[in-house]
Amino acid sequence: MRHRRQTLRLTFAGVALVSLLHARSARAADDDELAELLSENVVSGASRTEEIASDAPATTTTIRANDIRRYGIRSIAEAINFLGMGLITQDPLHSVEVGGRGVLLTSDFGNHVLLVVDGHVLNEPADGTAYFEQGAGIPMELIDHIELVLGPGSVLYGGSAMLGVVNVVTKGAASYKGVHVIGEVGASPQQGINGAFTSFAPGDLGKSYRLAAGIGHELTLFGKPAQLTAQAEYFQQDGPSFQFAPQTVTNDDGTPKSFGPRTAPGVWGGRASSSYTTAVPALYSRLVWGDVTVSARVASYTRRTPYVNGFNQTVGDFDDARSLERDRWVSLDVQHRGRLSGKLTTLMRLYGDLYDYRQPIFVSQPSDCSSPTDRSCLQVGNIRSRWLGLELQAQYDWRGDERVTTMLGIDGRVRDLGAATETQDGETGRLLGTVGAKSLTELVGAAYIQQRYSPLANLHLNGGLRFDHDPRGGDKLSPRAAASLDTWRGGVLKTIYSEAFRAPTFYEAFFEDSTQRANPGLHSEVVRSVEATVEQKAGRHRFLMGAFRTWWQDMIFLQANDDGTYSYRNAASIDNYGYNARAEGAVGDLSYGFSVTGAYSRRRSPDGTSELPAAPQLFGNARLAYDLPGVLPTVAIATSLVGKRPADRAVDGNFAVTPYAPAEVNLRLTLSDRIPGLRDLSYRLSGTYVTASHSPYVAGPIQTVDPAAPGPRPFAQLAPINRLTVFLTLQYDFSL
């Protein structure tokens, strides 16, 4: 009897335990499934329609505002490097360069990547220029998320979307409610040759600051709900100063070349203390009123680069503050979304931009001036572009269940472009001459179609085709076809074929001076790509692996003519293939992320086969963030890794040793939280350390060496990297 009771007790206990475990496991499954659903990234950049990222016709990475804040991200470039996958930026202490999956076209000023903010393309049409550092003029606090859409994307966006599309979506008023005042200060130590820190004295530090004021407000305007978000800010950075090794340079007649009063005659180098600066005033605002959205952006970007370089500052005095670059933009975008029926939606977008670029360079060596003179001169490069466009788009949902939808669109714009390089007397400012003066007005147009079809609940097909008519580069067809299949639970297989193009820039096609000939016959660069990915979702965790192969044709490079001058020509092709992988997720309050991209890229031209200068073939990042309990801060550690890569003049420099930039690790530690007792005041304290001392850019007037010249060949001097930065951000949020 006693034994029976004991058995019964044990049985009940066992049943209770199993039930408890089952309930717990069911609850855990519920938690996991909800977390998985809430971790789904919804993107709009790939097909210009909101869709789950794994169904989208491209490989995408979403960088979220929360990560931007806690990892101390201060620019789109940093977001790409620390949090992205497949894209990477390189900083020549100038405008950063963007590459993707092993391909980086140095000195392209971002014109192989399309930068889109709230549906408005920021690449200007004269040179396709887009900036990804602070000069982009997009306040980071306003960004809701950034979508990195990898691979050719001309099918819906037209030219320049060759490496990918960086689609920035700003916050709505609900997410940025109130008035926000932000102050930020940063400092970097003085650096010597080889990146050594030579002074931490306050007077020697490089300094930066940012002041910003933003607003997010929901209101009723003429009886309709409206949302206003806006932020104005001013960013300034001055230094740090860098030490450059001396380079001895003579004129053709053997006399020492002058690099101004800060160096001895015939010598370029020394400490550059007044020529690494940035100033960016910017205003971005967005008003959503019913079905109408109005976005406006006003920005200016002034900067100085502390070294003569191969991209756009081939002459000039050493460390002269009169040499600088300045871009200015005014952008306006008005969008109206309408519904003609439950199945037919429309978009009308009217957009216009004003842009100009000015680059004065002070030159003490008269023979380096474009117009004859026997004194110093100020060379002033000018570019301007204005454009006005109208895009109309209709989307029809054939069955009303979003499984068969057709998007049709037309986009037409008129653009007015001009450029000229003036030479002014260095002392009086008198105009000595003008070269390369050219202006023209162009009409461009495009029509596109995209068909989305989900024949099964787990199969999503997307096909598209765009026709672009561009007077520069000719007519172009850009197709895309993609299929994604939800295979096993949480698993998605995806394959994509896509093409993209870039029309020759105004500069490449039309610029002309004593050394360069125009080539209006240039045609567009083209890239074709195939890729496949497999993605696995498990609760809050996401894993992705992919492989890609791209073919680049008709790439535009500067080539020597028979008469000793140069012209841009469609002279090269690029073969590229590789893989990328990503893992991200969270366990409790700990979140993590990791990405790696490996590629093999070779450029083929009449001169032979070579590596792509400055293009990393191996790069990635890793990050961890932990929300400490109570009043303790969020601790976030992020790293960005870039492998060894050839310098920009590695192929044509003829240096004693082919210059390579060493592998580089960026380490960033950020602490952030609200200040206890002052809940409306938050802080962010961050420090970045870079292990490498040099970037893949040759610095100084010795950019190439004549192999026939007598004597030993010199070594290349590579540009320094700002290796250590500490900054503090304070933000006060007022309620409205």
Place this chain on the structure above:
Amino acid sequence: MRPGRRAVALLLVASALTLCCDVARADANVPLQLQAQLVSKLGAFDRNFAARAGSLSRVLVLYKAGDADSTRVATNVASALGALRDVGSVAAQIELEAFPGAAPLADRCRSKKVTIVYFSTGLEGDMDAIGKALAGVDILTVGASASFADRGVVVAFDLEEGRPKIVVHLARARAQNVAFKAELLKLARIVG
């Protein structure tokens, strides 16, 4: 007509067409399939859901009569819910209907023991009346977009930082006997 002028005329006509239908509404920016999946999970995090639903979860999906887009959203959500095996871990019965008015809806919810009501786009303007009529009724109400959140539903869906976000109106939840567990509230944006 010259081709250039024809193109301009075409653009103008197309522009006029796109502007002619100005419907001030908040679109459901969270994909509808995803919304349906989220609705199906909500019950598991409501302490009172099991008692409310019993052995069958009755889900009423409402749209605004005569509003084609509202009908489309509701139809798709109802269809996606129907394809799921259960709602709140309980077998579900999905009903798709035009919004009958606030008072009849409240009567219906009481008499038919409706478990969840999903409001499609276009019903934002009726939410004040609906909220008042449903006060004290034991029911989970869900809105298709964030604009419902402050207007009388317990749960609304928003897109935040490129991910779906559950917006919970706590006062409304209490008024309708919905008691969400901490696990859900931790992941949600709380209003009210």
